[in-house]
Amino acid sequence: MDISVKSLSKNYGTQKAVDNISFEVKTGEIVGFLGPNGAGKTTTMKMITAYMSPSSGTVKVGDYDVNEDAETIKPLIGYLPENNPLYLEMPVLEYLSFVADIQGVKKTDIPSRVRLVVDSCGLNREKHKKIQELSKGYRQRVGLAQALIHDPDILVLDEPTTGLDPNQIVEIRNLIRKIGKEKTVLLSTHILPEVEATCDRILIIKDGKIVADGTAQSLKNRSRAKYTFKVMIKGEGNIASELRSLEGVIGVEYLPNEPEKAIITAEEDLPFRERIFNYCVEKGHLLLEMTPEIQSLEDIFRDLTLN
Amino acid sequence: MRKIWSIAKREFSTYLDSLVAYILLVVFVGITGIFTWISFTDVFFTNIASMEPFFGISYWVLFLFIPALTMRMLAEEKRTGTLEVLLTRAVTDWQVVFGKFLGAMILILVALAFSLPWYLSIAYLGPVDHGAIIAGYVGLILMSAMYISIGIFTSSFTDNQIVAFLTALVIGIFFHWIFELVSNIGKGVWKEFFYFLSTKTHIDSMTRGVFDARDLVFFLSITVFGLYMAEVQLAKRNIADA
Numbered sequence: 142m143d144i145s146v147k148s149l150s151k152n153y154g155t156q157k158a159v160d161n162i163s164f165e166v167k168t169g170e171i172v173g174f175l176g177p178n179g180a181g182k183t184t185t186m187k188m189i190t191a192y193m194s195p196s197s198g199t200v201k202v203g204d205y206d207v208n209e210d211a212e213t214i215k216p217l218i219g220y221l222p223e224n225n226p227l228y229l230e231m232p233v234l235e236y237l238s239f240v241a242d243i244q245g246v247k248k249t250d251i252p253s254r255v256r257l258v259v260d261s262c263g264l265n266r267e268k269h270k271k272i273q274e275l276s277k278g279y280r281q282r283v284g285l286a287q288a289l290i291h292d293p294d295i296l297v298l299d300e301p302t303t304g305l306d307p308n309q310i311v312e313i314r315n316l317i318r319k320i321g322k323e324k325t326v327l328l329s330t331h332i333l334p335e336v337e338a339t340c341d342r343i344l345i346i347k348d349g350k351i352v353a354d355g356t357a358q359s360l361k362n363r364s365r366a367k368y369t370f371k372v373m374i375k376g377e378g379n380i381a382s383e384l385r386s387l388e389g390v391i392g393v394e395y396l397p398n399e400p401e402k403a404i405i406t407a408e409e410d411l412p413f414r415e416r417i418f419n420y421c422v423e424k425g426h427l428l429l430e431m432t433p434e435i436q437s438l439e440d441i442f443r444d445l446t447l448n
Numbered sequence: 449m450r451k452i453w454s455i456a457k458r459e460f461s462t463y464l465d466s467l468v469a470y471i472l473l474v475v476f477v478g479i480t481g482i483f484t485w486i487s488f489t490d491v492f493f494t495n496i497a498s499m500e501p502f503f504g505i506s507y508w509v510l511f512l513f514i515p516a517l518t519m520r521m522l523a524e525e526k527r528t529g530t531l532e533v534l535l536t537r538a539v540t541d542w543q544v545v546f547g548k549f550l551g552a553m554i555l556i557l558v559a560l561a562f563s564l565p566w567y568l569s570i571a572y573l574g575p576v577d578h579g580a581i582i583a584g585y586v587g588l589i590l591m592s593a594m595y596i597s598i599g600i601f602t603s604s605f606t607d608n609q610i611v612a613f614l615t616a617l618v619i620g621i622f623f624h625w626i627f628e629l630v631s632n633i634g635k636g637v638w639k640e641f642f643y644f645l646s647t648k649t650h651i652d653s654m655t656r657g658v659f660d661a662r663d664l665v666f667f668l669s670i671t672v673f674g675l676y677m678a679e680v681q682l683a684k685r686n687i688a689d690a
Contacts, residue, residue: 190536194686216538226529228458230465242454245538287533 142203142217142294142325143167144189149198150349151184158184160349161198166342168294171321173340174329177446181349182329183223186299189327190220202295216245219288223299225281229273233264233283236272237290244291258286261316277304285313289320296320298328302335314339333438343438347446360441368410369434372417373402376426387420389413404434451539452547459521459551469555472513476559480505484566497574502566503584503655507648510556510592511624515616517555518599519609521548522678526607531682541682545604545675549596556592560585580657587654590667591647595620597674604681623647623670 144166151159159181166172174182187193189200191211200207202214228236234255241251259268262282267275272283281304288296301317302310310332317326317339330336336343337357345353345360353360374380384393384405390413391406407413414431421428463469483505484490490501525531534544570576595616602615624647631642631649643649650663 187532192532192536192685212538212540215536218536220533220536222529222532222536224529226531226533228462228530229528230462231458239454239458240533240537243451243534243537243539245451248450291538 143201144295144325144327145201146185146189147199147201149185149188149200150196151181151188151193152196157349159188159195162346162349162351163198164344164351164354166325166327168325169322170342171317171326171328171340172342172344173336174327174344174346175331175333175336175442176329176346180346180446182346183299185346186220186222186297186327186329190218190297191215192222216291217294219291219293219296221284221288221296221298221301225284227272227280227283227287230271232271233268233275234259236283237286240287241290246291254290254292258289261289262286263312278306278309281305281309281313285316294324296324296326296328298326300329300331302330302332310335333442337438345442345445352445353441357438360438368408368413369404369406369440370414370417371396371402371404371430371432371434372428373430374421374426374428376421376424378424380426383420383424384417387413387416389416402430452543452550455534455539455544455547456550456554459548460554462520463517463551463555468517469558472517472555472559473562475513476506476509477562479509480563480566484570491570491573497570497576499567499570499576499581499584500655502563503588503651506563506588507591507651510588511595511620512617514552514556514592514595515599515602515613515620517552518548518596518603518616519613520603521552521600522603522682523607523609523612535682541679545600545678545682548600549593549675552596552599553593556596557589560588577657580655583657583659584651584655587651587663590654590664590671591651593671594623594647594667594674597671597678601674601678601681604678 146165147163149159149162150157162181162185164172174185176182184193188195188207189202191207191214194208202217205213207214228239231239237255237258238251241254246254259265262285264279264282264286267279272280275283281301285298285301288298296317298317302313305313314335317328320326321339321341328340340357342356343353343360344351353363355363381393381395381403384390384403389408391408393406394404396402396404405417410433417431418428420426460469463472480502484499484502485492487493487501491497522531525534535541567581571578598619599612599616602619603609603612606612606615623645627642627646628648631639631646634642644662644666650666653660654663
């Protein structure tokens with residue numbers, strides 16, 4: 142089942158939290174939703190899950206419109222809201238049965254569904270405890286378990302891995318990957334390596350607008366600041382400003398903890414390396430190091446969401 | 449119906465877990481017991497086998513206690529964000545509101561059931577008007593329904609339990625007491641109007657054993673209106689540009 146968002150907007154008073162965005166998420170696809178805090182990720186997710194109505198535009202889940210068929214859509218979606226709110230005073234098993242109940246899981250299927258999600262989310266040892274007695278990582282698993290309890294076609298996860306330690310992150314990531322094979326998954330996160338590891342596609346949102354949509358690779362290719370080099374040049378004169386005036390240079394920055402080295406961002410790769418070399422030869426500088434830096438998703442993210 | 453029931457069950461078990469249920473039972477049975485048996489209005493003092501002292505004190509105990517039961521219901525869920533989990537499940541806003549109403553209602557019914565020994569003892573001591581007592585109980589149940597619904601409504605527009613509690617008391621005191629005062633000093637149509645709006649009018653007529661459709665209309669219409677307003681408040685998140 143697909144999610145299809147068309148010209149979706151949400152205003153809070155005069156502020157546009159989400160501003161005319163459109164995108165699709167297809168079955169079997171895991172889409173990562175990125176953006177700075179306050180960019181509109183959570184608001185978009187709230188509209189997809191029928192918690193909030195859009196100011197304008199449509200969200201379709203399968204053939205159903207969230208505005209008109211909210212009650213049809215809700216059972217199809219598993220949603221983990223931001224901050225993972227839970228009834229802390231309830232024991233894990235009781236909570237999961239309660240959610241199964243109000244999700245309309247058949248009474249006779251509830252015990253087996255609960256057992257299944259407890260297993261797949263690794264909650265077996267903690268299942269009799271009250272949620273308030275659990276650590277943050279386990280609470281997160283309970284949140285994920287409640288989203289999965291009714292075997293939804295669509296999963297919307299708002300920051301599913303916040304507060305987890307690196308081992309738990311890997312576990313949850315694998316779980317999402319496994320689930321994502323047959324389901325439609327939209328997840329938001331701040332952790333960029335996670336998106337690269339988990340998601341098939343990335344959406345970057347900024348000030349309520351989508352500024353990038355594609356695979357991690359395609360975003361890297363599209364980014365303007367494509368090539369960066371770490372260089373170390375020994376010589377006289379103001380090297381930094383001379384470097385800045387070279388053709389194709391986008392920026393030169395000294396490394397704070399290695400003051401003799403600088404990071405140069407350039408538009409081209411090989412021709413630029415030649416240019417640096419020629420420049421050093423011409424001025425009589427010594428080129429001691431030149432390492433091409435691999436452009437990370439962090440850089441692309443900063444590039445697209447700053448300024 | 450099953451979903452409403454599971455929401456009600458969850459609410460009720462929260463009362464049990466948080467000791468609220470036990471406090472209510474002890475306070476309710478205790479205070480009504482004191483007033484029924486050992487205060488100066490008690491059955492031995494008046495020498496009449498009557499449940500009137502019981503109904504008189506229950507009238508106030510329930511009024512004061514119900515806002516404490518309902519203040520959490522939506523306010524706390526808003527504050528912690530669990531409301532979002534609840535409302536994005538396959539339940540309607542109405543099912544959530546009504547489930548919570550039912551949860552509090554069950555606790556009140558249990559509390560009233562615990563007072564049945566008072567009724568049975570008094571009936572053993574002397575002749576009582578069974579019809580009036582049953583009507584009185586029905587009156588208390590209807591009154592509780594009304595205050596629960598007001599409490600759920602006040603809990604729906606804030607995420608602060610204390611605000612919910614106090615607003616419920618403030619709205620409640622008008623029906624409970626102030627309208628009666630206004631009616632006492634009022635004249636003509638206004639006197640009649642406030643007389644009708646006073647909870648006391650309807651409870652008194654029921655504890656006397658008079659079953660009047662107007663009493664039923666009064667309690668039920670305020671109950672339904674309160675729950676409806678709570679639902680409207682929840683649905684407000686859906687209003688575009690809100």
